[in-house]
Amino acid sequence: MSDLKSRVKAFVKLGDFLGKFCEYADGVNPKQDALSTFFMELDEVITLSGHKNGWFTKENILHSLKSWSIVLTDNNMTDWLDNYTIEVNKEKTIAIIMAGNIPMVGFHDILSVLVTGNKALVKLSSNDTVLLPFMLKYLTKMDTYFKDKLMFTDEKLTEYDAVIATGSDNTARYFEYYFGKKPNIIRKNRNSVAVLTGEETMEQLEALGEDIFRYYGLGCRSVSKLFVPKGYDFELFFTSIYKYNTIINQPKYANNYDYNKAVYLMSEFKLLDNGFLMLKEDESYSSPIASLFYEEYTSLDILKNKLKHDAEKLQCIVSKGVSENEIDFGKTQSPALSDYADGVDTVEFLLKI
Template sequence: MTRQEQETAVKAAVSLGEAFRRGRNDERLGRAMDEAARQNPWFTEESLQSAISEWGRLLNEEEINRWVSAYALPREKKDVALVLAGNIPLVGLHDILSVYLSGHRALIKPSSSDTALINYAAEHLMTANPAMAANIEITAVPAKGVDAVIATGSDNTARYFEQYFKDIPALIRRSRASVAVVSEETTDEDLSLLAGDIMKYFGMGCRSISLVFLPAGFDIRRLIRALEPYHGYISHHKYVNNYDYQRAMYSMTGGHGVYDTGFLILAPGDTLRPPLGALSYEYYDNPERPARFVMENASGIQCVAWEGFPGGVRFGMCQSPGLTDYADGEDTMAFLSSLA
C-alpha cells in the first residue's frame, strides 16, 4: 500500500463517519439500523444511536490520520481473517478499519448478532473507494488459507481459535470486564456518569463496569439514585428475564449486603464478571486494595474508571474509547504492520 492509496482509504473511512453523523437521515443506514434491531433484540434504538454516535465522533479526517500515521505501511498485502464479536453494535468495526487502513485484505466473518450494521459499513467502504473494494470480503465461516487472523470471543472460543489458527500469526481476544473506583471526593454528578459506564448497552460490553470499589462508609444509596435513570431497562423482555432470575437467586441465598434496585442487583464481593442483571461492589479502607486488585487481574480487565490511576479514565469515558484504545490492550495496527 502506498501513502496515496492509504489517503484514499482514509477518505472512505471519513465518508463512513459522515454517514454515521447523519444517523437515520442517511436512508441506507436507517434501513441497516432497522434490520439490526430485528436481528438482535438487545440492539435497542438507544444502543444503536449510542454506538453510531460514537463512531461518528471518531471517524473524522484528523482523528484517523493521527491514528494511522504512527505506523509503517506493510511491505505487502496479506489476507487477514476477522472473526468478529457482536455483543454491542458495531463492536467489530475497529478491526475492519484497522485491516483496511493498513492496506491488507479483510475477510470478515461477522457475528450472527451484528450482521446488518457490519455489512452496511463494509459496503459503504467499498462503494466510497471502488479501487480498494477487493480488500473487503464478507464470509460465512472463518476463512482458512489466510495469512493472519484477528478473532474475538469468549475464553472458551479463544482456545478453539488458538488451535484452529495455530499455524499463522494470530491476535486472539478473550472475555474482559471493567472496574471503577469511587473516592470520598466523588460527586453525585460523577456517579451519574459512572451509571452510564455501568448500564450502557445493558452492561454487555467489555468496557461496561461490572465491579465498583467504594470507600469505607460510602452511602451506597447515592449510587442507587444515580442508576435510577436506567430503571426503564426493566421493560426490556430479555433484560428483565435475566434480572428476575438473579433476584430469585440472591433471594434464596439471603446474602448480606445485597441491594435490589428494582432493575439491578448490587451484590457484595469482587466478582469481576457478575451475571447480567447484577453489579459487584466492594468497600475499601485503603486505595491500595483496588490498585492491587487491578494489577493482579490486569489480564481480565479492559477499562479502569479511576482518574489518576495509570491508564485509568474519568467516569463517563469507559464507553467512549479512542481509536488507539485497543481491545485487550493489544495494538492491532502494530500487529498488522508486523506482517511480512
C-alpha cells in the same frame, strides 16, 4: 490501487455520513438527506438488526454510530496513524472472527486491516449480521478499491495469513488450537471496573451510570464491578443512577433482572436492590446482566496492586486520581482510535506480519 490517503478519506466520508444520519435520526435536521438511498437503507438495517437481536435497540445502535462518526475525522485518523510507518507492502489476508455482544463491536478490527492496505476475511457473529455489511457497501461507494478487500464468509476459514479472533475464555482455547500456528491476536474475557473513594459528586456517579447501563452492560468496556471504601454508603450512588430506571422496561433486561434476582434470593445472598439494578458483594469481575458486583477495600495502595496484578482481566478502570490509565466517569463507551481491545496494538501487529 489505493494509497493510505485515499483509504483514510473513504473512512472519513463514512464518519461524516454516520454523523449526518444520526442528526437525521435524532430529528435535528429531518430534511437533510432524508430521501438519500443510503439513509433509507440504514434505517431499514437498524430495524432489521433489532429484530435479529433484541439487545440491539435503535438507541444503542445510534450511540455506536455516533461514536464512530466522532472518531472518523481527518484529524483523528491522521493523529492515530502518524504513530506508524505504513508503507506499500505485500497485501495480506487477515481473518477476523467477530464478537456480537454490542453493535459494530468488530468495526475497529476491520478499519485497522483495511487502512493498512490488507484484505479482511470476516466471519460475522450470528448476533450482528447486517450492520457491518452495510458499512462495507457505503465504503465501496466512496472508493471502489474496497470492493474486493472485505469479504464475509460463513464457511471454514482458509487461505489467510493472520487471525484476529474475539470471544470468551472458552472460545479462546478453541481459537488457540485452530489458529495458533498463524500470527494472531486472540482476545479473551475482559471486564471494566470503577473505583470509588466516597468523594464523588452526584454528576460523576450519574455519568458512571452510562458506563454501567450502556449496551445493557454487555460490552467489555461496561463497568461490571465497583471497588468501594469499607463502610461505603450507597445512597448517593443509587440516587444518582435513578435516571436510568427506564432500562427495566426493556423485556430482555427485565427477564434477566427477574431471573438473577430469583437465583440470588434462593441462594440467600445479601443484595442491595433499587428495582432495576442489584448490587452483590463478590470478588469476581464479571457480573450477570442487571447486577453489579462490589468489593470493599481498606487501602488504595493495596487496591492499586490488586488491579495491577489483574491487568489482563481488565479493559477499563474508571476513577479519579487512582489509576495511571484511568478513564473518566461516563467515558468508557467512547473509546479513541488508539484505545485497543485488550491493550494489544492491532495496527502494530498488522505491520509486523
